[in-house]
Amino acid sequence: MIQRNYYLNRLIRNMWNGEIKVITGIRRCGKSVLLFELFDEYLRNHGTDATQIIKIELDQRRYYKYRNPITLCEYVEQLVLGQQDKKLYLFIDEVQLTAKVIDQENGGIEVTIYDMLNELKAYKNLDVYVTGSNSKGLSKDIATEFRGRATQIHVFPLCFEEFYSAVGGDERKALDTYMLYGGMPRLLAMQDDKDKKDYLSSLYTELYVKDIVERNGIEREDILNDILNFLASQISSLTNPTNIANAIASMKNEKVNPALVSNYVQDIVDSFLISVAKRYDVKGKTYFNYPNKYYYTDIGLRNARLNYRQYDPGHIMENLIYNELLRRGYSVDVGVVTDRTKGANTQKEIDFVVNDADRKIYIQSAFRMDTEQKNASELDSLLLTKDFFKKIIVRMDIPHNFYDENGIFHCNLIDLLLGRVELF
Structure with a gap:
């Protein structure tokens, strides 16, 4: 069992804070294990009895009836009212599977899981935790749906530090494996390379694509798959829906609507399979609408999508850094600075502008x-910012970390991923 202490400690810090704890993340990344096993174990070890933990797993057949939010609420209320002298914990897995229903007893109004959870939250002896694998199922604005009373904890597949804690051995060899197969937790139980590849491929065909199609009513599954392939081949590259549509149209020899592509891309992002990094004008302090960069939440899924044909370590490395920064809770954009020397106005890119509240690094x-x-290409854009925020170049070709004559910190990738360097 991998001890996912970063997420577990966040759950512990937010116990009994008066808010619903919403655990989000791609399916099979370890959300259920975090809540139903690791957090459950923590509670048991600190004096909580098993009868004080109410568990509802909505993807299991015996709990299907609780996909009706009214039925779920009435069931939980009965348990809570019967044990008012105890502290109780409610765990609901895959809450996005609940349906909207009509409450005939109260004027025929529409009722959602948000209404019922907000009602349950009012019980002083009940602490509520839910998991979800799709932002549409939870709403893109969780704070609004839960009336400003929710704590969101987003879970990623295993980061390299978690992965290495399980496999050990030579760090570079472990990183090479991680860059190929990624961090889906179940892979740790597999030794054979073919089994790993088959598992990642089956996640795509049997889980993620089907989820996206069914949840969003996708009519052109072929175009959805083309978009997934395109984005997999273009990680760390700038693109937009029009470019994607043109590329697919050329391949299929038919007209493809950029608006349809834009909708499908958003559906993919909502499934937590891919993240979007927007471009930010460092000097102008404004965002560009397009183009953006797209990164896979798990690099192993990306490689499986391309059948391991396009192994480009530079782009994969950039994807890993982006995921690591997001995992740590930072806000991450793609930076743009303008070089006005020699009478030209050339836009140059900083891979990541990283914000942590009022602190910033490049x-x-x-x-x-x-x-x-x-x-020159790596240093120029950093020097063009002409400010005093910390500047870092993450590299694979240096044995140790150092500052250069410009005050730029050169950092080994493994040291960054294993948490050996302080970014801020």
């Missing part, structure tokens, strides 16, 4: 810097 991802041209 990060470049460089697999290697072995030529003068590569050195």
Whole structure:
């Protein structure tokens, strides 16, 4: 059992805070294990009896009836009212599977799971925790749906530090494996490479694509799959729905509507399969509408999507850094600075502008810097900011970390991923 202490400690810190704890993340990334096993174990070890924990797993047949939010609420209320002298915990798994229903007894109004959970939250002896695998099922604005009384904890597949704590051994060899197969937890129980590849492929065909199609009423599953392939091949590259539509149209020899592509991309993002990094003008302090960058939540799923044909370590490394920054809770954008030297206005890119409240750093991802041209391209955009925020270049070709003459910190990727360096 991998001890996912970062997420577990967040749950512990937010116990009995008067809010609903909403645990989100892609399916099979470990949300249920976190709540139903790790957090359950913590509660038991600190004096909570099993009878004080109410568990409802909505993806299990015996709990299907509780997909009706009124039925679920009435069941929980009965248990709570019968044990008012005890502290109770409610765990609901895959809450996005609940349906909207009409409450005939109260004027025929529409009732959602949000209404019922807000009602249950009012009980002083009940602490509520739910998991969900789709932002549409939970709403993109969780705070609004739960009337400003929700704590969101987003769970990623295993980060490299968690992965390495399980596999051990040579760090570089472990990183090579992680860059190929990613961090879906079940992979740790598999030794054979073919089994790992088959598992990741089956997650796509039997779970993620079907979920997206069924939840969003997708009519052109073929185009959805083309978009997934395109985004997998273009991680860390700038693109937009029009470019994607044109590429698919050329391949299929038919007209493809960019608006349809835009909707399908949003459906993919809502499933937590892919994240969007928007471009930010560092000097102008404004966001660009397009193009954006897209990163896979798990690099193993990305590689499986392309049948391991396109193994490009530089782009994969950038994807890993982006996921690590998000996992740590930072706000991450793609930076744009304008070079106005020699009468030109050339836009140059900073891979990541990272914000933590009022603190900011700039990060470049460089697999290697072995030529003068590569050195200049990585350094120029950082120096163009002309400010005093910390600047970092994450590299794979240095044995130790150092500051250069410009005050830029050069950091080894493994040291970053294993938490050996302080970013801020």
